[in-house]
Structure formats: C-alpha cells, structure tokens
Amino acid sequence: xxxxxxxxxPLSVPxxxxxxxxxxxxxxxxxxxxxxxxxxxxxxxxxxxxxxNGDKEDGRFTAQLNKASQYVSLLIRDSQPSDSATYLCxxxxxxxxxxxxxxxxxxxxxxx
Amino acid sequence: EAQVTQNxxxxxxxxxxxxxxTCSQNMNHEYMSWYRQDPGLGLRQIYYxxxxxxxxxxxxxxxxxxxxxxxxxxxLILESPSPNQTSLYFxxxxxxxxxxxxxxxxxxxxxxxx
Numbered sequence: 001x002x003x004x005x006x007x008x009x010p011l012s013v014p015x016x017x018x019x020x021x022x023x024x025x026x027x028x029x030x031x032x033x034x035x036x037x038x039x040x041x042x043x044x045x046x047x048x049x050x051x052x053n054g055d056k057e058d059g060r061f062t063a064q065l066n067k068a069s070q071y072v073s074l075l076i077r078d079s080q081p082s083d084s085a086t087y088l089c090x091x092x093x094x095x096x097x098x099x100x101x102x103x104x105x106x107x108x109x110x111x112x
Numbered sequence: 113e114a115q116v117t118q119n120x121x122x123x124x125x126x127x128x129x130x131x132x133x134t135c136s137q138n139m140n141h142e143y144m145s146w147y148r149q150d151p152g153l154g155l156r157q158i159y160y161x162x163x164x165x166x167x168x169x170x171x172x173x174x175x176x177x178x179x180x181x182x183x184x185x186x187x188l189i190l191e192s193p194s195p196n197q198t199s200l201y202f203x204x205x206x207x208x209x210x211x212x213x214x215x216x217x218x219x220x221x222x223x224x225x226x
Binding site for chain 2: 032034036042043044045046049088092099100102103104105
C-alpha cells in the first residue's frame with residue numbers, strides 16, 4: 001500500500017511569515033509530486049507540481065523535492081490570511097501501477 | 113469556461129434507493145476519476161477511466177459503479193446506498209491519461225444516506 005503522510009496540523013503562522021508544509025511518501029519509485037489547496041467547503045485546486053530534485057518557485061510558493069529522503073515540501077512566503085486552507089500533497093507512483101495517492105492534508109491558518 | 117460539472121451539489125437519500133451523481137467535463141480530457149473525501153481519511157479514489165469504455169477500480173470501489181460511454185461524461189452510480197457511503201464526492205478530470213496528473217475537480221456532491 002503506497003502511503004503519503006502529512007502533518008495534520010493545524011499549522012498556525014502569523015501574517016507575513018513563512019509557512020512550511022511537509023509530506024513524506026513510501027514508494028521510492030514515485031515520479032511526480034503535487035500540492036493542492038482546498039478552501040473549506042470547496043474543491044481541491046492544483047497550485048504546484050514538481051518532478052525533479054531541488055526547488056521549484058512560483059510566486060510566493062516554493063516546492064522542494066528530495067527523492068533520496070522521500071520528502072516533498074511546500075513553502076509559502078509572506079503568508080496571507082487568504083492562504084488559510086487545507087493543503088493536500090499528492091504523489092504519482094511510477095511503474096505499472098501508475099496512480100495518484102493523496103495525503104490527508106494539513107490545515108494552515110494564517111493569523112492577521 | 114473550462115470546468116468539471118457535478119450534479120447534484122447536495123443529496124439526501126435513504127438506504128437502498130438507487131442514485132446517480134452526474135459528472136461532465138468540457139476540456140476534452142481523456143482521464144476522469146471519482147473520489148470520496150471523509151474527515152480523517154482524506155481523498156480516496158473510487159474509480160477512474162483513462163478513456164471511453166475503459167474504467168478501473170480505485171482504492172474504495174465497493175458499492176459503486178461507473179460508466180464511460182462518452183468522453184465528457186462519467187456518472188457515479190450507487191445501486192443500493194448505505195449509510196457508510198455518506199461522504200463528500202468529487203469528480204475530476206485530467207489531460208494526462210495515465211495516472212491522472214494535474215487534476216481539475218468538480219465542485220463536489222455532499223451525499224447523506226439515512
């Protein structure tokens with residue numbers, strides 16, 4: 001059973017701070033990694049994806065991948081109250097069983 | 113507007129009464145999938161389809177049926193709903209036919225089975 005683990009939170013940060021969200025995965029053959037944001041009562045929305053080791057930046061968001069440690073993270077710089085949401089990590093395994101597995105999500109609260 | 117449309121948004125039913133949740137996408141995506149989301153359990157895949165007439169089980173397929181007769185539609189059928197199927201359901205589509213990367217989600221259907 002391929003697993004994706006996230007800290008359930010809630011993670012609380014003050015406005016303007018850096019929020020750090022973490023995710024580990026069990027399948028060493030995993031090839032692609034995604035972060036979805038889900039506001040309360042809404043559907044998930046893709047905000048970042050990363051395929052290679054290292055950092056990928058998009059505006060205030062940075063995704064970090066370390067395949068050796070089976071670890072992927074999302075950094076949100078200059079956090080805003082509008083960033084308050086649940087963040088879902090999703091991992092797509094490789095090989096013959098190519099499917100997307102979601103973590104249970106981390107609830108982030110940004111306090112004004 | 114590119115979107116995935118699910119209906120209904122809310123549904124209350126009784127045990128054993130067959131129901132269908134519709135899902136339609138206008139993005140010409142090959143891949144479509146159904147998920148259920150439960151507190152503490154996260155998003156779990158029910159069924160997916162990589163193309164017309166091609167469907168396969170996800171992680172929690174028991175009690176559900178799907179069909180993919182047209183590329184744009186992927187209805188979820190509960191032949192005999194039970195209270196443990198009370199959940200928030202999402203339909204999703206993806207331009208990636210394998211694995212369903214970069215999913216676009218519908219607005220969700222909150223189902224209550226009494």
